[in-house]
Amino acid sequence: MRADARRNRQSVLNAAYEILAAEGLGVPIDEIARRAGVGAGTVYRHFPTKESLIEAVVLDRLHALTDKARSGIDFAEFFTVMVEAGLTNRAIADVLAGGGYHIPADADAALNAAFAELLQEAQQRGTIRPDVTPDDIHALVIGCVATARHRGATVLVQIVVAGLRA
Amino acid sequence: MRADARRNRQSVLNAAYEILAAEGLGVPIDEIARRAGVGAGTVYRHFPTKESLIEAVVLDRLHALTDKARSGIDFAEFFTVMVEAGLTNRAIADVLAGGGYHIPADADAALNAAFAELLQEAQQRGTIRPDVTPDDIHALVIGCVATARHRGATVLVQIVVAGLRA
DNA sequence: AGTCAAACGGGGCGACCGTTCCGATTATAG
DNA sequence: CTATAATCGGAACGGTCGCCCCGTTTGACT
Numbered sequence: 001m002r003a004d005a006r007r008n009r010q011s012v013l014n015a016a017y018e019i020l021a022a023e024g025l026g027v028p029i030d031e032i033a034r035r036a037g038v039g040a041g042t043v044y045r046h047f048p049t050k051e052s053l054i055e056a057v058v059l060d061r062l063h064a065l066t067d068k069a070r071s072g073i074d075f076a077e078f079f080t081v082m083v084e085a086g087l088t089n090r091a092i093a094d095v096l097a098g099g100g101y102h103i104p105a106d107a108d109a110a111l112n113a114a115f116a117e118l119l120q121e122a123q124q125r126g127t128i129r130p131d132v133t134p135d136d137i138h139a140l141v142i143g144c145v146a147t148a149r150h151r152g153a154t155v156l157v158q159i160v161v162a163g164l165r166a
Numbered sequence: 167m168r169a170d171a172r173r174n175r176q177s178v179l180n181a182a183y184e185i186l187a188a189e190g191l192g193v194p195i196d197e198i199a200r201r202a203g204v205g206a207g208t209v210y211r212h213f214p215t216k217e218s219l220i221e222a223v224v225l226d227r228l229h230a231l232t233d234k235a236r237s238g239i240d241f242a243e244f245f246t247v248m249v250e251a252g253l254t255n256r257a258i259a260d261v262l263a264g265g266g267y268h269i270p271a272d273a274d275a276a277l278n279a280a281f282a283e284l285l286q287e288a289q290q291r292g293t294i295r296p297d298v299t300p301d302d303i304h305a306l307v308i309g310c311v312a313t314a315r316h317r318g319a320t321v322l323v324q325i326v327v328a329g330l331r332a
Numbered sequence: 333a334g335t336c337a338a339a340c341g342g343g344g345c346g347a348c349c350g351t352t353c354c355g356a357t358t359a360t361a362g
Numbered sequence: 363c364t365a366t367a368a369t370c371g372g373a374a375c376g377g378t379c380g381c382c383c384c385g386t387t388t389g390a391c392t
Contacts (some may be wrong), residue, residue, distance in 0.1 A: 039341030163329025205371030
């Protein structure tokens, strides 16, 4: 690959990461291109579709979250980590909420599986009420993120976590 | 006002109510017009802008909710009423979430005020934790609605309400 | 330095949507 | 029944956005 191509590809990735994290998946490609200092055509040369660009930007974040879940973290703690991830990065929030764009199922599935294991452990230990499903948790994370955007996150997460306790 | 004009106006209102409740504020005007059996121009004769049509359709629902809040209902009960209202009527959900369109401030403010009073009562009676603000509650309603769209509402609302208790 | 394929960029296409316009229609007063 | 003005419907406008195309530039290898 030519040197300028590699450079431009990296510029696009950097710009896309910044803008997507700040504004969410709704930003036009042209804006990403402008921020990267390239034309829209160049973006589409490297990433055949907007979805593929989003994928490239978001995938490693999802993997990082999955790793965190596997790191022996407490369930309640990881819950707040997820919410904070969504608050810090609107693209993550949009992807978790399933907003329009489709992310490869396996990355999403791996994260959900790790989260579900944490939940099951906590439920067996008796610290989390037994009638909540992994899907409920997933939904609560989305809700907390959407919710805490206007308000401070801490109180809301405290409330939800308190409600989750057995 | 001519008889056919009144008839058409009502058709538009009915169609708009049905579709907006079912699909949310994103539906195109043309679809509302088609469902009402009129042209798009007719819709704009009666409602100068899409926002005004939405307003006409949504306002009395907001007033109904405000009345319900004033009817001596319990705070926790009203919380679930709000969530159910959002689930039943996507237009309500979108308006509560502040999704794009602007609803006259007083209607929104009246509902919020009534809800805030219920909260304050419950907090003085000691049934709801004292560190949550009306804005927190507003946010939690939005979150529960957005959340419960995919999952059943009951478990989620139970969790949140349990977390809200003192 | 010269060559040429690869990469560039920005204008353009098609789709969608809110809004406006205007010729055709129709209800109502006289 | 006619005149007339209100109303109607849907085509057209302007704006946005994802995506593609193509004339031009540029980097790598000789």
